[in-house]
Amino acid sequence: MNLRRLSAVSFGHMAIDIINASIAMILAVLAVPFNITNAQIGLGGMAYALMGSLSQPFFGVLADKFGGRWLGAIGLLWTAAFYYAATFSQDYFTLITLMTVASLGSGAFHPQGAMNAGAAGGHKATTGTSIFFLLGQMGLALGPMIAGVLLEEIWMLGPRIMAIATLPFVVWMAIGLRKPLERVEEEPPPPPPPATAEERRRLQQRIARTRAVSNREAQPGRRWVALAAFAVLVALRASVHQIFYGMLPKYFADLGFSPTQFGFMVGVPSVAIALGSMSGGIMGDRYDQPKILLWSLLAATPFSWLMLDIVDGWVFFPLAFAAGFLVGIPHSILVVMAQRFLPDRQGLASGAILGFTFASGALGMGLAGPVADVYTLSGVMHVVAVLPLLAAMCAVFLRTRLETALPMAPAAGSAD
Numbered sequence: 466m467n468l469r470r471l472s473a474v475s476f477g478h479m480a481i482d483i484i485n486a487s488i489a490m491i492l493a494v495l496a497v498p499f500n501i502t503n504a505q506i507g508l509g510g511m512a513y514a515l516m517g518s519l520s521q522p523f524f525g526v527l528a529d530k531f532g533g534r535w536l537g538a539i540g541l542l543w544t545a546a547f548y549y550a551a552t553f554s555q556d557y558f559t560l561i562t563l564m565t566v567a568s569l570g571s572g573a574f575h576p577q578g579a580m581n582a583g584a585a586g587g588h589k590a591t592t593g594t595s596i597f598f599l600l601g602q603m604g605l606a607l608g609p610m611i612a613g614v615l616l617e618e619i620w621m622l623g624p625r626i627m628a629i630a631t632l633p634f635v636v637w638m639a640i641g642l643r644k645p646l647e648r649v650e651e652e653p654p655p656p657p658p659p660a661t662a663e664e665r666r667r668l669q670q671r672i673a674r675t676r677a678v679s680n681r682e683a684q685p686g687r688r689w690v691a692l693a694a695f696a697v698l699v700a701l702r703a704s705v706h707q708i709f710y711g712m713l714p715k716y717f718a719d720l721g722f723s724p725t726q727f728g729f730m731v732g733v734p735s736v737a738i739a740l741g742s743m744s745g746g747i748m749g750d751r752y753d754q755p756k757i758l759l760w761s762l763l764a765a766t767p768f769s770w771l772m773l774d775i776v777d778g779w780v781f782f783p784l785a786f787a788a789g790f791l792v793g794i795p796h797s798i799l800v801v802m803a804q805r806f807l808p809d810r811q812g813l814a815s816g817a818i819l820g821f822t823f824a825s826g827a828l829g830m831g832l833a834g835p836v837a838d839v840y841t842l843s844g845v846m847h848v849v850a851v852l853p854l855l856a857a858m859c860a861v862f863l864r865t866r867l868e869t870a871l872p873m874a875p876a877a878g879s880a881d
Contacts, residue, residue: 466593471585473641474537474578475597479604480634481541481574484548486608486710486735487624488513488564493714494616494724499557503715503842507834509561510711511827516565518823520572525817528577536577538639541631544570549628552621572820579800581642595746595797602739602793606732609714613728694862698758699799699818700825701856705769705792707826708833708849709734716842720776733782734772734789741793749798755863758795762857765791769850773843792853 492506501509528536547567554560578597586593615623710731717727741761748757768788775781803818829849837845 466589467585469641470581470644471593471596473638474581474585475600477537477541477574477634477638478578478597478601479607480631481544481571482601482604483608483611484544484567484627484631485517485571486605487612487627489711489714489731490609490612490616490724490728491560491624493718493727495557495560496715496718499560501557502834503712503837504835505557506715507711507830507832507837509557509564510707510834511831512561512565513568514707514823514827514830517568517571517575518820518827520569521576521820521823522817524573525576525580525820527573528580535639535642536573537581537642538635540570540573540577541638542570542635543573544568545628545631545635549625552624552628576820583801589750590801592746592750594800595743595749598746598797598800599739599743602735602742602796605710606735606739608732609728609735610732611728613724613726617724691862694859695799695802696821698795698856698859698863699822700829701852701859702762702792702795702799703822703826704829705849705852705856706738707823707830708846709769709792711830712833712837712842712846716773716846717776719842730776730781730785734785734792737786737789738793738796741790742796744790745794746797746801748794749801754798754802755860757798758860758863759857761791761794762853762860765853766851766857769853770847773846773850 489506489510492501492509495501496506524536524540544567547563547570551560551563551567554563578601579594582593582597583590584593586596611627612623615626713731714727717730718724722730745757745761765788768784768791772781772784772788775784799822800818833845833849
């Protein structure tokens with residue numbers, strides 16, 4: 466594992482996501498002076514996320530071509546510069562315009578980041594990717610906490626300080642990623658223990674059954690079903706993630722909490738999402754990935770609902786932590802699954818999956834805001850809390866290939 470490269474790109478991820486996570490906080494505290502509605506908060510968050518997400522496949526192609534050595538540093542610097550300029554805005558339109566332009570830097574950063582993290586992980590690509598997302602999620606957790614305190618104490622001077630504080634990370638990435646990307650091949654597995662005739666017979670039967678399933682799933686209809694289920698799962702989970710990040714500050718502000726208070730209330734599930742993403746990456750290297758997706762999303766639903774209702778006292782925090790942890794588990798697994806679709810174009814695959822994730826989450830948030838103005842924000846948030854249940858149903862249609870534990874001669878016509 467290349468720790469120098471992995472640490473540079475991961476801490477850069479933390480820095481850029483601290484800025485990304487503070488956007489919702491700024492919109493929440495400016496809702497009264499700028500007369501911002503729930504629909505405008507949702508549409509503003511959607512514009513920011515869409516600009517960053519739809520540009521990611523393009524930047525993913527550039528990362529494949531140039532190795533992503535400068536995209537990370539330049540992307541972080543771009544975002545910080547326009548974010549800094551946006552803090553001087555005197556109206557909603559100017560604020561959102563500058564923030565949306567700033568998100569192009571995030572779009573440039575993420576594909577090369579995921580590609581570099583996977584390569585730096587070597588034979589533990591999922592673990593390396595999960596470390597990258599862990600630091601990013603930590604940034605998403607710290608962003609609301611830092612922004613809440615600074616906005617309450619020194620108003621817009623706080624976000625300006627946050628933008629300037631990213632500059633050391635720009636330098637770190639420029640130095641840490643200056644060498645060309647080198648992929649480490651997977652380490653060969655240790656030699657298996659001697660197998661008895663009975664063990665080989667059972668294993669041969671197991672392989673035959675697996676190949677039969679693989680051949681059935683290779684049919685176009687089954688492939689499209691699995692791909693559609695994967696896409697819907699990603700979209701639903703991303704909507705939960707994005708709407709919670711974008712609308713929870715306003716939800717808690719409407720309940721009477723101060724920026725410092727709701728900054729920490731949003732930060733707790735964000736920390737948990739980070740730890741969940743890391744844990745999911747480690748589990749994804751060892752266990753059946755679709756089952757991990759299924760059970761984590763099923764378990765996330767009741768906790769997501771309860772954390773919206775129990776907001777007073779210490780009970781809120783373990784509920785919010787459990788909800789965030791369970792929602793976070795699938796993230797690294799889904800990214801690595803997507804990369805395996807295009808093993809020779811992992812920059813493009815990373816850009817495509819992350820772009821689709823952010824875009825679908827952004828569209829969900831853009832829909833949630835206007836609906837909240839028509840009905841209630843509380844009602845919308847409770848509907849969002851049950852979306853993990855629908856995402857879990859999609860995981861039933863996903864399959865993974867069974868790997869053999871003993872060396873066997875491939876059968877004729879093997880699809881392996």
